Amino acid sequence: MLPIILKCCIFLKVKWALDLIHKGVKERDIGIITPYQAQVRKLKQILKKNKLNNIKVLPILHSKGYKWDYVILSTVRSLPFSEIENRPSKSWLQNNLGSLTDSYQLNAVLTKAKNGLCIIGNQNLLRCHPQWKRLLEYYETRILSAKLKRQYFQLPVHFNRTKFV
Numbered sequence: 001m002l003p004i005i006l007k008c009c010i011f012l013k014v015k016w017a018l019d020l021i022h023k024g025v026k027e028r029d030i031g032i033i034t035p036y037q038a039q040v041r042k043l044k045q046i047l048k049k050n051k052l053n054n055i056k057v058l059p060i061l062h063s064k065g066y067k068w069d070y071v072i073l074s075t076v077r078s079l080p081f082s083e084i085e086n087r088p089s090k091s092w093l094q095n096n097l098g099s100l101t102d103s104y105q106l107n108a109v110l111t112k113a114k115n116g117l118c119i120i121g122n123q124n125l126l127r128c129h130p131q132w133k134r135l136l137e138y139y140e141t142r143i144l145s146a147k148l149k150r151q152y153f154q155l156p157v158h159f160n161r162t163k164f165v
Contacts, residue, residue, distance in 0.1 A: 014046055016072050016118050017055055027054035031068035033109055035060050035076055035099045060105045063112060071113035075100055075121030088128045101129055110135075 017030050032043055032055060043057045056066065077097055085092050093101050100106070110117070126132040 012120050013043060013072050013074055014050065014052075016120075017047070017052060018050075020070050020116075021052075025070060027052055028056075029069040030055045030072070031063070031066060031070070031112060032057045032072045032074070033060055033063050033112065034074040035105070039074060039076060060099070060109060063108060067112055067114060069114045070116045070118070071109065072118045073109050073120065075119065075126060077125060078122040079125050081124055084124050084128060093129055096125065097129055097132075100126070100132070103131055106131055106135070 013032050013034075017027075017032065020030055021027060034040055034043070034057075037059050040057050040059050047053070047055055047057065056068070058066065077100060079096060088096070123136055127136060
């Protein structure tokens with residue numbers, strides 16, 4: 001039996017995929033990426049049960065050569081806030097973030113999404129790593145800025161691709 005947090009995380013990925021499909025996005029234009037093969041297998045099972053057979057689910061390392069309009073990334077790793085270090089060492093980061101500390105893998109994921117990227121993860125934990133922290137701060141600034149512009153000027157939101165690592 002899967003732990004509750006993993007079930008929740010898998011449910012969120014499927015929910016995001018269904019939301020995109022209900023908004024008119026084709027299944028083949030959605031990719032789900034996760035660092036771990038076990039989660040890939042579980043996601044494929046759940047998608048198949050829901051008759052969502054054309055959504056590609058891959059581990060980060062096997063996603064080379066793929067691009068989708070929308071990418072859903074599961075970072076999988078999580079910790080309670082009380083266990084997150086203020087100034088983590090490299091070994092602490094490696095133990096608690098694993099392959100998510102690899103800048104190659106982060107850049108690989110960021111370049112897969114043409115129109116939208118959904119990151120599912122523990123932002124308090126991800127912020128411990130400098131590259132993830134910059135990425136999250138960038139998106140928060142851009143999204144907040146875009147929301148304010150739309151609120152006052154009714155402008156559409158456009159994002160340029162930026163390299164963070």
